[in-house]
Amino acid sequence: MKQTVHDAIVIGSGPAGYTAAIYLGRAGYAPLVIAGALTPGGQLMNTTEVENFPGFPKAVLGPDLMNQMREQAEHFGAQIEYDDVVSVDLSGDIKRITTDGGEEYQTRAVVITTGSQYRKLEIPGEREFSGRGVSYCATCDGFFFKNKPIVVVGGGDSAMSDADFLTRFGSSVTLIHRRQGFRASKIMVDRAKANDKISFLLDSVVTRINGDGSGVTSLDVRNTATGQQSNIPANGVFVAIGFTPQTAFFNGQVDLDQDGYILVKGGSTKTSVPGVFAAGDVTDKIYRQAISAAGMGCRAALDAQEYLTSLDNR
Template identity: 55%
Template sequence: MRQVIIIGSGPAGYTAAVYAARANLSPLVIASSVEAGGELMNTTEVENFPGFPDGIQGPELMEKMQAQAEKFGAEVVYDDVVGLDIDGPVKTITLGSGAVHETSALIYATGSAYRKLGLDGEDRLSGHGVSWCATCDGFFFRERTIAVVGGGDSAMEEATFLTRFASKVYIIHRKDSLRASKIMQERAFANEKIEFVWNSQVVDVLGDGALTGVVLEDTVDGSRRELALDGLFIAIGNDPRTHLVHDKLDLTPDGTIWVDGRSSRTSVPGVFAAGDVIDPTYRQAATAAGSGTVAALDAEHFLAALGEAGAPERFDDQIERLPVA
């Protein structure tokens, strides 16, 4: 039986693995068979992760994180979790290959997935003009013309942020009114760099090696036109990957996993969560890495307490304090 198993191989998962491995807990990292490395595997230049003043490619950063975890003794398995039993002191994880692993402490760090438009060229031009993160990629669009798709607070925030770099920012929305809060709407309306494109939806993205524009369809009359762009930011929301723990762990109103304050402790003793799966707000590689650190330290303390005198009292207290789901 393993002392620690980590589900997820993004910045949170691999950072947790580094800390757990250095604590001689020999963690097993279940990294997925098709999405190992998380969202950064789809990112080109990463310039805001500490320690890389010249930037680093997303896949290279994840390779370095994995190598660091393995250097200290972490084992990485490329498989998918198909079954999860977290009741009781022993947690059981079943993989697609049929392998079954047991652990005393489980760190759940599956991240979140950006909602996509579902267009053929969307993934092809990801990192080459198409992005889901203004904070990550806005810097690359200085004095360029870009567009943000969406009508909520996230879209308004992204568009307003992007005006620091771009010369022109379109907000493309399928309706003639926004669902964003009043204050966020007012900020966007007041910004002279922002222009709204109402009653429109993106039906195609254009460009071979890099984005050159989009095809817009009018949601009222069905007419189509092209809009020349250097960048397209999609801000229609994201979904935390919690499908494995529905009805197993308490969730927040945002759909993320509930944790106790600034800790990683979930509603089930011995199960910890880290990264974007608990974070509806920041969703950055650096914050996810910090969250992974917390999860590993919490798991280490939990295991130490188990070895001394059974389950620590703080987890009993935690269960009494659980919010109403």
């Protein structure tokens, strides 16, 4: 039996992927969205209140926002598959996509919205105590550290938001950052500084995570200015130091920058491969906002539509 050739496949989900699917669906292309097996919906599935997405003056829960986007995409004809892409063949007019479940899909256009994954500290103890005190998702795991000392590592918006959220559970929250200044926006820094349960340990890096059979017990910390070593008690360590784009499975078939983010041409979402487009955090390491990802997903869908029209007019 001849295999179906889709007009468009969206690899990934989140604000970029679901928005691309909405636009492609409304244009009549019935896109297939390969949304991921474990975290369909992207990083917002691990976020509590989203206060800066237009249209929600009283904020919206991240999972609720993603579920509404998914339902909207399905309403306009998108098909959602909950699987992970493990390899692709982007050569020629017909692209081939293989999933972890063993399915192979064919498509004329691809929109990549695979986002990024949590960056690790890569220090002794991190891997050993992952899931036993070391976490990368405050909203997922904060509950397990009620009345226990918590440390957040990082200096961006995510770190500030995590620290603020974790004060609901921890006996104390210490934010450790390698510099004096923060990457986070002023409003997020001000909010964290106004919270009496948050203390700051600046010009400092965690060098080792210590623990026993029950989990994490303390951290070894080095002051970057003086070199002084110290040990601080902690049962929960939440790492919020950025992300790594999920592009490894493309195996060099699209051009990437030195950090692994997909390069796009000018103000478009076109990659180095005709018929392949990218949107969201997989290509954006500056803004990294849900609304900018959604806007880029819209642009990717429009670029894909233009490409598909050009194929039909050959």
